[in-house]
Amino acid sequence: MILQNSISCELNAQLGDFSLDVALTLPARGVSVLFGPSGCGKTTVLRAIAGLEPRVSGVVNIAGEVWQDQATFIPPYRRGVGMVFQQPSLFAHLTVEQNLQFGLKRTPAAQRRVGYERAVDLLGIAHLLPRQPDKLSGGEQQRVAIARALLASPTLLLLDEPLAALDAPRKAELLPYLASLNRELNIPLVYVTHAMDEVSQLADYLVLMSAGRVRAQGPLAATLAQPDLPPEFADELSTILDTRVTALCDDFYLTTLAFGADGVAGAGGELRVPTKHHHIGQPQRLRIFARDISIATSEHVDTSIVNRLPATIAALIPTSHPAHVLVQLDVNGTLLMARITAYSQVSLDLSVGQRVWAQVKAVALL
């Protein structure tokens, strides 16, 4: 089945003291990430989509196909979802190759959407095929588990904190493989995490959850730039920028990245960041937290802050915290969001339309 349009869920449950009441509309392509603190109900939503939570009532509609409603409950084995969990659950007595063959045999040849070679190649596990799972690192085991799930040709791949059990280097090793699944395959991913670095690197669509409710949802960049993010997510407020490498300064190990309105690199402005194996012309996505931009009414050259951008104040927006104000900045057509104190707004006498300098204190490369 080719998925089109959307994955739509309305889910309700009372599990002891915990109540779940969510309505989601996820695009049926790309990576949708459910993000929120521990215990907010992310896993329960994922399991309900897979048909593993009979206690959850409501509607699960996958691109027009009803998996659950008042009259219907398609059993899990007929939903054709692939699941990957925090702990890779490989068969210990089988080699990697035999584990993969197990996934492959679950789907008749005519219905296969991912070939064996392709899955092995995508996850970079050809050299691991003869080994037993206990001879693999945690990250390698997880790559095999993902390949096995893919080989069952799922209509939807559900990943529940697949990196949570890994240390930082293993996590960094696995993230690019997950990102490539999105680019290379036409299988929608729904990904649960409480790690924001995974969100910004993987998500096309973001759902912010807390206490069994959806607090915000939408395309990644638009959701993170939403001025009215609920207080528990206010620190996440940020601008995602798509940039292109325009210069490399080897003396100081700095890369110049140009961004622009309508995707024209350089039309908006330039940022310099510590070099990370860049080459000229390379696309690079950035995240700039609103709390990492400060504002000056004149250019400060006597500062260690490398990135200073001339901007116009497009909007001044109160936040749920009285100490903070959001400043929407227009940098030649690209909008950046800054968070400053209400005290600074008053003492600098900031107003909409004013020309200022945005001082960017930190940039995260995604």
Ligand SMILES: Nc1ncnc2c1ncn2[C@@H]1O[C@H](COP(=O)(O)OP(=O)(O)OP(=O)(O)O)[C@@H](O)[C@H]1O
């Ligand atoms: N059978 C149950 N009885 C009572 N409460 C339950 C039951 N199953 C789950 N819960 C509660 O439901 C809430 C949501 O759990 P869930 O695992 O979905 O959260 P989560 O956001 O995925 O958390 P984590 O990030 O820690 O995995 C939790 O507070 C949990 O204690």
